[in-house]
Amino acid sequence: MGQFTPTPHDPDARGHFGPWGGRFVPEALIAAVDELAAEYDKARIDPEFVNEFKRLLKDFAGRPSLLTEAPKFAEHAGTRVFLKREDLNHTGSHKINNVLGQALLTKRMGKKRVIAETGAGQHGVATATACALLGLDCVVYMGEVDTERQALNVARMRLLGAEVIPVKSGSRTLKDAINEALRDWVTNVDDTHYLLGTAAGPHPFPLLVRDFHRVIGIEAREQILEKAGRLPDAVVACVGGGSNAIGIFHGFIDDADVRLVGVEPGGSGLDSGRHGATLTVGTPGSLHGAMSYVMQDEDGQITEAHSISAGLDYPGVGPEHSHLKDIGRAEYFAVTDAEAMEAFALLSRTEGIIPAIESSHALAGALKLGPSLGPDGLLVVNLSGRGDKDMDTAVEYFGLADGGQA
Amino acid sequence: MSLADVFATARAESRAALIGYLPAGYPSVSGSKDHLRSMIESGCDLVEVGLPFSDPVMDGPTIQAAAEQALSAGFRVRDLFDVVASVADAGGRAVVMTYWNPVLRYGVDAFARDLAAAGGLGMITPDLVPDEADDWMAASEAHGLDRTFLVAPSSTEERIAMTARASSGFLYATAVMGVTGARDVVASTAPELVARVREHTSIPVGVGLGVRSGAQAAEIAGFADGVIVGSAFVSAAAEGDGAVRALAADLAKGVRSAPAAV
Numbered sequence: 001m002g003q004f005t006p007t008p009h010d011p012d013a014r015g016h017f018g019p020w021g022g023r024f025v026p027e028a029l030i031a032a033v034d035e036l037a038a039e040y041d042k043a044r045i046d047p048e049f050v051n052e053f054k055r056l057l058k059d060f061a062g063r064p065s066l067l068t069e070a071p072k073f074a075e076h077a078g079t080r081v082f083l084k085r086e087d088l089n090h091t092g093s094h095k096i097n098n099v100l101g102q103a104l105l106t107k108r109m110g111k112k113r114v115i116a117e118t119g120a121g122q123h124g125v126a127t128a129t130a131c132a133l134l135g136l137d138c139v140v141y142m143g144e145v146d147t148e149r150q151a152l153n154v155a156r157m158r159l160l161g162a163e164v165i166p167v168k169s170g171s172r173t174l175k176d177a178i179n180e181a182l183r184d185w186v187t188n189v190d191d192t193h194y195l196l197g198t199a200a201g202p203h204p205f206p207l208l209v210r211d212f213h214r215v216i217g218i219e220a221r222e223q224i225l226e227k228a229g230r231l232p233d234a235v236v237a238c239v240g241g242g243s244n245a246i247g248i249f250h251g252f253i254d255d256a257d258v259r260l261v262g263v264e265p266g267g268s269g270l271d272s273g274r275h276g277a278t279l280t281v282g283t284p285g286s287l288h289g290a291m292s293y294v295m296q297d298e299d300g301q302i303t304e305a306h307s308i309s310a311g312l313d314y315p316g317v318g319p320e321h322s323h324l325k326d327i328g329r330a331e332y333f334a335v336t337d338a339e340a341m342e343a344f345a346l347l348s349r350t351e352g353i354i355p356a357i358e359s360s361h362a363l364a365g366a367l368k369l370g371p372s373l374g375p376d377g378l379l380v381v382n383l384s385g386r387g388d389k390d391m392d393t394a395v396e397y398f399g400l401a402d403g404g405q406a
Numbered sequence: 407m408s409l410a411d412v413f414a415t416a417r418a419e420s421r422a423a424l425i426g427y428l429p430a431g432y433p434s435v436s437g438s439k440d441h442l443r444s445m446i447e448s449g450c451d452l453v454e455v456g457l458p459f460s461d462p463v464m465d466g467p468t469i470q471a472a473a474e475q476a477l478s479a480g481f482r483v484r485d486l487f488d489v490v491a492s493v494a495d496a497g498g499r500a501v502v503m504t505y506w507n508p509v510l511r512y513g514v515d516a517f518a519r520d521l522a523a524a525g526g527l528g529m530i531t532p533d534l535v536p537d538e539a540d541d542w543m544a545a546s547e548a549h550g551l552d553r554t555f556l557v558a559p560s561s562t563e564e565r566i567a568m569t570a571r572a573s574s575g576f577l578y579a580t581a582v583m584g585v586t587g588a589r590d591v592v593a594s595t596a597p598e599l600v601a602r603v604r605e606h607t608s609i610p611v612g613v614g615l616g617v618r619s620g621a622q623a624a625e626i627a628g629f630a631d632g633v634i635v636g637s638a639f640v641s642a643a644a645e646g647d648g649a650v651r652a653l654a655a656d657l658a659k660g661v662r663s664a665p666a667a668v
């Protein structure tokens with residue numbers, strides 16, 4: 001099955017996955033999302049587009065990414081573990097898959113300017129990279145809090161020629177960066193594409209972002225069959241907005257015996273209220289253009305998410321995940337900051353791979369799931385990104401600068 | 407009195423209607439009641455009572471800051487109905503302008519019921535398009551409320567026609583592509599958009615986004631049925647009730663100094 005082949009899991013023509021998704025945006029943006037949907041419908045069946053996308057994934061992003069067994073980490077999980085190495089992609093995370101796809105769509109639409117939001121900075125860096133490659137102007141909105149905890153990525157984006165605008169409103173994190181990007185888009189939509197970085201937002205974003213990331217699951221399925229001779233018992237991924245998770249899930253969605261497990265940021269713990277576990281404890285609502293689970297108070301005001309990981313610090317989630325949760329095809333739970341940081345240190349020490357803190361949530365999820373599967377069990381964990389960008393956080397968390405040891 | 411009467415009255419006086427916006431709870435719940443009453447006494451034919459929201463993607467810095475201030479002072483959705491009731495009790499006419507999520511959370515039918523009970527006449531929904539509005543269509547019918555959807559310069563003819571059919575009371579034409587905030591000149595896209603709308607509907611058309619002075623109001627009154635002013639009232643409210651009254655009076659003069667459209 002090809003990456004762009006329509007599936008029985010596609011949304012309806014107006015972007016609904018069951019009761020979720022759709023378009024809750026100002027009328028001023030409808031023409032733009034209609035244009036994007038029409039362009040994507042043409043592109044996904046245009047061999048020229050598909051081949052150019054595949055060529056960039058291979059020759060620029062470095063795909064296929066490896067599937068690496070992690071035996072020493074697995075001793076701690078009590079079950080066999082393989083890692084899908086999205087951290088080895090150019091720019092250091094899965095984000096590049098979606099970015100290359102949307103940047104090519106931008107060129108097809110004849111638009112010259114790209115805007116993006118970013119949390120951890122990985123999506124911003126990937127977008128700035130694709131824009132440098134394809135000759136597009138690039139503006140990245142980033143919450144002021146995130147520009148501080150991900151300073152290295154701010155520098156990378158600027159080096160790549162992007163303008164980085166710190167967002168000072170609201171919680172000054174990812175959700176506010178998206179608000180600001182939407183305001184820019186509604187003002188400049190004639191010549192600007194909003195290159196949304198996760199599988200959320202109004203239709204067609206959840207569909208096309210998912211499709212651009214389906215390559216992760218398609219590769220992983222082939223690789224695990226080759227290396228382990230069977231399908232895994234579960235596929236585990238972290239969930240911020242849900243793009244890396246939906247990408248790997250789709251490779252296995254029709255394999256009924258493969259559990260699809262999403263791991264959310266539990267922050268200081270679900271009881272503390274300081275977390276970003278949208279699917280685990282959120283309620284239905286509309287945020288950033290789609291119906292989905294959201295974190296909100298009883299008045300429908302969106303509440304702030306909290307996570308040590310900037311890329312998961314988001315009170316919403318892509319609508320397809322809400323659907324997969326409701327129909328019981330995927331399951332979601334949260335791990336705390338502390339559990340994620342423990343997994344971060346463990347993988348570094350046991351396997352020589354420093355994961356992103358986002359991805360460390362998936363690893364912590366694997367450590368929780370493993371014992372119930374036992375030594376004959378088999379897990380594929382999506383290692384969505386590498387941890388270089390997180391060194392400042394790690395230095396502070398573990399006191400590494402003062403001779404501390406993780 | 408219904409929204410249709412508001413526009414009929416203005417039309418009978420050969421002028422456009424003046425519509426002023428202020429968020430409930432800004433600068434405080436009681437302050438917003440006072441200012442909204444002043445807006446009506448000084449010449450607003452209709453007020454839009456805003457519901458402060460945590461993520462106002464259609465709003466520029468002025469209204470964002472006002473919403474943030476209201477929320478951090480503890481504004482609750484139930485205060486909205488209280489503010490609407492105070493306008494209605496004083497003989498004024500009010501609609502609510504709100505992002506969709508708080509309505510969803512409250513329950514669409516319950517929200518419509520409580521708004522109607524407070525004396526509100528309808529609702530403006532900046533991030534709800536008719537395509538997604540089945541629940542609101544039903545609730546507004548059930549509780550006798552008018553529905554104002556928005557059209558934009560980027561709307562296709564087909565969407566303008568569809569949006570006009572779904573609306574009642576008046577249609578909101580956004581003068582420019584952009585977010586709320588006072589601007590110096592009336593965008594050239596505004597008269598064009600209104601002319602396109604008129605080809606599809608006879609429902610009154612209000613024009614908003616960026617209006618702040620009597621002169622601009624006069625210009626818009628030359629081609630639209632209603633002149634909508636938001637950020638400028640928020641800025642005036644920050645200065646005090648005198649500024650709110652002065653602005654309303656200036657705008658009211660503006661809508662009377664141009665021959666009414668149509």
Ligand SMILES: Cc1ncc(COP(=O)(O)O)c(C=O)c1O
Pocket residue numbers: 093094119120121122123197198199238239240241242243244245310311312356358359384385386
């Ligand atoms: C490495 C990495 N993984 C995961 C995420 C979370 O995003 P998503 O849930 O869309 O995959 C991010 C976001 O910045 C990221 O940088």
